[in-house]
Amino acid sequence: METSVAVIVPFESPSGASIDGLVGLVAADMERVNTTILSRTGSDVTMIPEVANHLISSGGKRLRPMLTLAMAHLTGYTGDGHVKLAAAVEFMHTATLLHDDVVDESEMRRGKLSARMLWGNEASVLVGDFLLGQAFRMMVEVGSLRALDILSAAAATIAEGEVMQLAAAKNTATTEDEYLAVIRGKTAELFAAACEVGPVLADRPKAEQAASRSFGMNLGIAFQLVDDVLDYGGKAAKLGKNIGDDFREGKITLPVVLAFRRGSDSERAFWIKALERGEISDSDLDHAIGLMNKHRALEDTISRAHHYGAMAVDALALFPASPMKTALEQVVAFCLARSH
């Protein structure tokens, strides 16, 4: 672990840890993606664009569709299909968020009331289904069966990861491996698929497809690990995130897994009481963060994130130097730098 942290240190410098390079390079394509997103949320049933756009226009970074555009660009694709696939990826992501908020009974999303608080669980479930249907329509229009294969498999795997998380929920005995299986499914798979379809459209060799997938998968894992850390502090407030949501929902994330395993019997009793039985008093979040600091659980989760970030960067090694490659390396550094 320590070694891999050292390896990626250069990317942590403020100048290199940014998505600005990526944003600039895909700006023209992203405008077409945004137009596509707007037109494909249209429906005579007015509740559909209302609910969809509430979330879609809520200031997400649209990292996933940018990755699709970037990998298509990096691998020399000159067609049009990447725009619709990028929009489809964002729709899949949005559908997942709508359904997640129902599953987690979340009241807030990106600093705004969640769609389910404004339009109800019913609308969130159904508009999610609509967006998923529209995503597949766009993929079909692009006409690449291989891209369809990748993205439809991702749809099933994402749901599988979410169910796995549900089954593991409130189980403090979850192992790090089990936890990793969950986030590979629920988060990293869509990053992987979003990246993989780029070289697939460009009809590039298997090795480039595998490298792109690996870049996305490891970036996605790093991204989720940092997200888990942010729920217990760090720069969360600055990023418009609540602190303690995972804790209050009894979600088992890596910081919890590490603190629980490294803790004493009485500390484990605390975690079980709080996360499994949901008995949480006002001071418990502070106590939880204290235990995490004591056992270096947040620090080591970040170390783990750096490990996956390094793998993501190495996956790109196959590709010759280019401004896009540099921009993608900076995205990895950006995702890691969010934690501090």
Place this chain on the structure above:
Amino acid sequence: METSVAVIVPFESPSGASIDGLVGLVAADMERVNTTILSRTGSDVTMIPEVANHLISSGGKRLRPMLTLAMAHLTGYTGDGHVKLAAAVEFMHTATLLHDDVVDESEMRRGKLSARMLWGNEASVLVGDFLLGQAFRMMVEVGSLRALDILSAAAATIAEGEVMQLAAAKNTATTEDEYLAVIRGKTAELFAAACEVGPVLADRPKAEQAASRSFGMNLGIAFQLVDDVLDYGGKAAKLGKNIGDDFREGKITLPVVLAFRRGSDSERAFWIKALERGEISDSDLDHAIGLMNKHRALEDTISRAHHYGAMAVDALALFPASPMKTALEQVVAFCLARSH
């Protein structure tokens, strides 16, 4: 209306109103569909096959996948793709039911506790998403972009119909046309798509594709209208259905639309109180059925169903006589005969 009722009278005879003919003709293929369904609900995440099979094995007739097999057969398809597409159609249907039960807060489904009562709303939403993902994977494996186009468009349209129903919910002023738009989306579209992909696989002319789609669409409308009637009595008990669910949920179906429009001011006040405000006493369901009988609302809903049934049968006229064609005509009669 009266005329069309007369036209379809022959199909109402007990001998011709049956799905047995269809069941027999597709039996061999259906066994392969059932094997596919079982293998595709498999997952290391044990909650997935548990939830999926609870519903899938709960004794549904599997009418939709049988229609896919039947239309492929009717139009001379000799390949294998219809089996996976039929399984995909059943998965789409099952996903819709899982999500519907969450949206409607239903406690029962096909005479058993609904999945959400046993595993929670979360599992119902996510396993539905998983099945939808698996459905698309199977479609991709079949490799027909045209079939993918039809089924992905159906997925979006079904969700759109459900959202439309949500927006119309508890609105007694819903018109018959608005109601029809809802059931075309939420029910008939999947029947239409299930039928249309048969001749598409068989690479038959547009006219046969359109006829198959029209057969499915009109059969689906007739099916839903009879379902709506069953919620207010008829043979509901014999079919393992509850009476009064729609009424208690404030669902606006055609019997309500007709009774409301034909009613006096005080009767309308009753419907508004019961369906819009949800103020329902023990005797109100009987009163509602009384008003429907007074205004022939159930009878005329069945007349409307016969109209669409007749259109379904006429859509088949294009195809030469065959045992399969006869079996499909009998399915229409069967769906209509469920009402009495």
